[in-house]
Amino acid sequence: MNFLLSDEQLALVDTVKALLRDKCDPVRVHKMFDVEGDAQFDAELWAALCAMGIPAIAVPEAHGGMGLELIDLAIVAEALGHAAAPVPFLGHALAALAITLGGSDEQQAKWLPRLASGEVLGTVAFGEGKAAWLPGEWQLSAEGGLSGVKTLVPNAAEADLIVVGLQEGLALVEKGAGYTCARVDSADRTRPVDTVTFDGAAAQLLPRGKEVASRVTDAAAALIAADAFGGAERCVQMSVDYAKLREQYGQPIAAFQGLRYQLVKMALNTEPSRGLYWFAAHAWDALPDKAPHAAAQAKAHLTETYLQVTRDTVEAHGGIGFTWEHDTHIYMKRAMLDWAWLGSPSRHRQRAADLAGW
Amino acid sequence: MELGFGAEYDAFRQEVREFIAANWPPADGNVKSRENVRAFVEAAIGQGYMHRSIPKRFGGSEQQPDIGKAEVIREELSKARAPSDRIPGNGLVEPTLLEWGTEEQKQRFIAPTLRGDIIWAQGFSEPGAGSDLASLRTRAELSPDGSKWIINGQKIWTTGAHFATHMFLLVRTEPDAPKHAGISYLLIDIRQPGVTVRPLVQMTRQKEFNEVFFDNAETPVDMLVGERGKGWNVTRSTLKHERSGIAAMTWPLSMFRDLVKLAKEVERDGRPAIKDVRVREELAAIEGELLSIVYSTYRSVSLEVHGQEGETFTTMRKLYMTELAGRMGKLARDILEDDFTDMGGARLKWIERFMISLSMSIAGGTSNIQRNIIAERVLGLPRDRVQGAGS
Numbered sequence: 001m002n003f004l005l006s007d008e009q010l011a012l013v014d015t016v017k018a019l020l021r022d023k024c025d026p027v028r029v030h031k032m033f034d035v036e037g038d039a040q041f042d043a044e045l046w047a048a049l050c051a052m053g054i055p056a057i058a059v060p061e062a063h064g065g066m067g068l069e070l071i072d073l074a075i076v077a078e079a080l081g082h083a084a085a086p087v088p089f090l091g092h093a094l095a096a097l098a099i100t101l102g103g104s105d106e107q108q109a110k111w112l113p114r115l116a117s118g119e120v121l122g123t124v125a126f127g128e129g130k131a132a133w134l135p136g137e138w139q140l141s142a143e144g145g146l147s148g149v150k151t152l153v154p155n156a157a158e159a160d161l162i163v164v165g166l167q168e169g170l171a172l173v174e175k176g177a178g179y180t181c182a183r184v185d186s187a188d189r190t191r192p193v194d195t196v197t198f199d200g201a202a203a204q205l206l207p208r209g210k211e212v213a214s215r216v217t218d219a220a221a222a223l224i225a226a227d228a229f230g231g232a233e234r235c236v237q238m239s240v241d242y243a244k245l246r247e248q249y250g251q252p253i254a255a256f257q258g259l260r261y262q263l264v265k266m267a268l269n270t271e272p273s274r275g276l277y278w279f280a281a282h283a284w285d286a287l288p289d290k291a292p293h294a295a296a297q298a299k300a301h302l303t304e305t306y307l308q309v310t311r312d313t314v315e316a317h318g319g320i321g322f323t324w325e326h327d328t329h330i331y332m333k334r335a336m337l338d339w340a341w342l343g344s345p346s347r348h349r350q351r352a353a354d355l356a357g358w
Numbered sequence: 359m360e361l362g363f364g365a366e367y368d369a370f371r372q373e374v375r376e377f378i379a380a381n382w383p384p385a386d387g388n389v390k391s392r393e394n395v396r397a398f399v400e401a402a403i404g405q406g407y408m409h410r411s412i413p414k415r416f417g418g419s420e421q422q423p424d425i426g427k428a429e430v431i432r433e434e435l436s437k438a439r440a441p442s443d444r445i446p447g448n449g450l451v452e453p454t455l456l457e458w459g460t461e462e463q464k465q466r467f468i469a470p471t472l473r474g475d476i477i478w479a480q481g482f483s484e485p486g487a488g489s490d491l492a493s494l495r496t497r498a499e500l501s502p503d504g505s506k507w508i509i510n511g512q513k514i515w516t517t518g519a520h521f522a523t524h525m526f527l528l529v530r531t532e533p534d535a536p537k538h539a540g541i542s543y544l545l546i547d548i549r550q551p552g553v554t555v556r557p558l559v560q561m562t563r564q565k566e567f568n569e570v571f572f573d574n575a576e577t578p579v580d581m582l583v584g585e586r587g588k589g590w591n592v593t594r595s596t597l598k599h600e601r602s603g604i605a606a607m608t609w610p611l612s613m614f615r616d617l618v619k620l621a622k623e624v625e626r627d628g629r630p631a632i633k634d635v636r637v638r639e640e641l642a643a644i645e646g647e648l649l650s651i652v653y654s655t656y657r658s659v660s661l662e663v664h665g666q667e668g669e670t671f672t673t674m675r676k677l678y679m680t681e682l683a684g685r686m687g688k689l690a691r692d693i694l695e696d697d698f699t700d701m702g703g704a705r706l707k708w709i710e711r712f713m714i715s716l717s718m719s720i721a722g723g724t725s726n727i728q729r730n731i732i733a734e735r736v737l738g739l740p741r742d743r744v745q746g747a748g749s
Contacts, residue, residue, distance in 0.1 A: 001361065001426065001429075001656060001659055001660050001664060002359060002360040002362065002426070002660050002663070002664075003359055003360075003361060003653065003656035003657045003659075003660045004359070004657065004660045004661065004664065005359075034603055071359065074542070081550060145367075240737050240739070243739065244739065244740070252740065254739045254740055255740060255742075255744070257730075260729065260730070260733040260737075260739055261726075261729050261733075263737055263739070264677075264729045264733050264734065265731045266737060267674070267732065267737055268674055268677060268678055269679075270730070271654075271671065271674060271736075272650040272651065272654040272671055272674060272678055273646075273650045274653075274654070274657075275649070275653020275654050275656065275657055276646065276649060276650055276653060276663070277649060278359070278653065278657075279361075279649070279653050281361045282361070286359070295641070296575065297645065297646050297649055299652070300642065300643070301643075301646035301647070301649075302644060303441075322524070346639060349638070349639045349643055349646075350635070350638060350639060350642070351641035352642045352645065352646075353638040353639070353641065353642045356642075358618065358621075358622075358632050358641065
């Protein structure tokens with residue numbers, strides 16, 4: 001039994017964390033919330049992550065990638081979630097995965113090396129509104145030109161290509177094809193999302209796009225869950241640190257049993273759930289029969305936990321935790337997107353129940 | 359990552375399976391027979407499958423520690439519904455005797471404890487010493503000739519004392535010392551006139567624990583475990599053993615399987631309860647917590663296998679499981695609806711489980727004490743001045 005990260009994986013996480021400490025301190029993240037107008041991503045941080053090879057992790061070596069697995073992407077997602085990193089990692093990583101799994105040789109040769117290096121930016125368009133997120137629910141079609149609306153598409157306005165979920169499976173739409181993007185006034189300004197309206201856009205189907213579509217959405221669920229774990233863990237740590245520091249009635253508030261028990265509850269909700277995302281990613285890599293259920297459970301449990309823990313974090317901090325200047329709202333807003341994106345915990349639980357044959 | 363114990367254990371698993379197939383169920387089919395159970399356990403010790411950490415000279419099989427093998431054995435025994443080597447109270451005293459007992463105590467007690475010829479009860483809690491165990495008042499004094507301890511006082515919540523033969527207990531031997539320093543750890547034969555065992559009836563109507571009264575009860579002077587006045591340290595080792603162990607996730611998994619079965623069996627609004635959206639969703643939410651336990655256990659076992667510290671989850675496990683058991687009990691209640699109060703009906707087991715999940719929040723360290731321990735050991739919060747928790 002070895003349900004542990006390898007030395008190489010631990011080293012990868014350390015490298016990413018070191019970069020984030022250097023280039024993604026809270027002051028910098030706060031600036032993303034104070035930008036006038038549309039939300040943006042942190043281009044300098046993203047460039048540094050690309051230079052480090054982060055987008056290359058799961059791209060095959062033949063196409064300039066590292067040929068690693070989803071678990072490797074997921075532990076990076078945890079680190080990014082921990083730092084609330086304002087980067088377009090999620091959509092980009094999923095676009096590369098989709099092309100790796102479902103693309104033709106030509107599509108792979110054209111896009112994967114440039115996605116791996118970060119030269120181009122990719123994203124995925126799954127949501128169609130009214131909580132339709134998953135392959136069986138997609139109504140849009142490429143027949144006669146792609147028309148219709150996709151919602152909550154990460155960084156669509158900046159993306160060079162979009163992998164779109166359709167009735168026919170997955171398709172590539174390149175920048176400049178017939179579509180427009182409207183940036184949503186989204187709570188989470190670290191990960192901007194757009195409403196994309198396609199109007200007869202040229203879409204190239206991925207040859208295996210139909211069969212791999214649910215693999216890609218399962219991977220999405222695992223990565224979102226990983227982000228949620230990273231953010232929740234950060235919130236617990238932040239609250240514990242504050243309780244040791246803040247004094248009232250002449251002593252650190254950590255001495256008060258009421259608050260101690262609140263902190264214990266937060267830790268109890270968070271720490272044991274790490275394995276849910278690990279297993280979802282590991283199952284995706286190695287135990288494909290178990291992957292859909294594991295992904296649904298990880299997404300449901302961790303995103304619900306994350307959102308609750310951010311609420312608890314406000315309580316643990318008191319007034320300062322409710323302010324714009326404090327970090328808490330950044331995490332709560334990331335937790336809100338993690339909760340909603342790809343479908344709510346309730347829907348993923350229903351899916352887990354279906355998959356369990358209940 | 360590698361889940362399961364890998365191909366290196368396949369041959370071992372096959373060997374264990376063959377052993378079990380040849381020995382259980384017993385030839386006469388009587389799985390309740392004490393003789394049959396004993397014969398099976400002895401044969402399993404002979405194979406090195408049971409009491410693996412106990413030296414051969416004390417009746418164990420003295421095997422190299424190997425969590426993979428231990429887990430394979432546990433799984434296969436459980437699948438075949440074969441007897442295990444665990445006798446509840448006895449599992450607590452064996453490691454304590456190995457760690458702290460005199461050579462003579464080990465010689466005398468360990469082998470019969472393994473065989474179940476001696477059944478131990480744990481004499482810790484008292485009416486005035488629950489969570490604050492160190493305030494216990496049952497006292498032991500040396501007889502004038504110094505040959506034996508004379509014990510007076512009362513223990514309570516003593517599980518199994520009504521069928522136990524012996525007790526390991528904490529007594530105050532140094533009344534003038536500070537409270538933790540005045541305690542000693544004694545072994546005593548409880549089938550003697552000075553000991554009275556009175557069963558307590560639980561809210562479930564079952565009788566599992568007792569009050570035990572000591573009225574000039576006696577035990578030889580050499581039945582002291584560890585040093586006089588140092589019993590608190592011995593206790594800590596006992597509690598540690600009680601709170602660890604890989605088999606801990608067996609019962610929540612089996613309770614969950616039963617819960618799914620219940621949800622399929624019971625009809626509500628003309629269809630199985632499991633088709634009800636609220637029931638499905640709550641079952642899935644419970645499963646999410648259950649899987650958190652499973653994967654956290656994989657992780658802590660992996661850490662152990664690789665010789666690393668894995669205390670975080672093991673410290674949280676009891677509280678997490680207690681709350682999960684309560685949540686399962688409540689979903690069962692919601693599924694049962696009208697049948698929820700009928701203790702004479704077919705659903706008694708679930709009504710009992712609804713109640714028994716509460717006993718978990720008390721026995722072996724209450725949930726609030728668990729919270730204190732987590733606050734200190736996992737979160738690193740300053741020590742609680744009043745409770746002195748986690749001591």
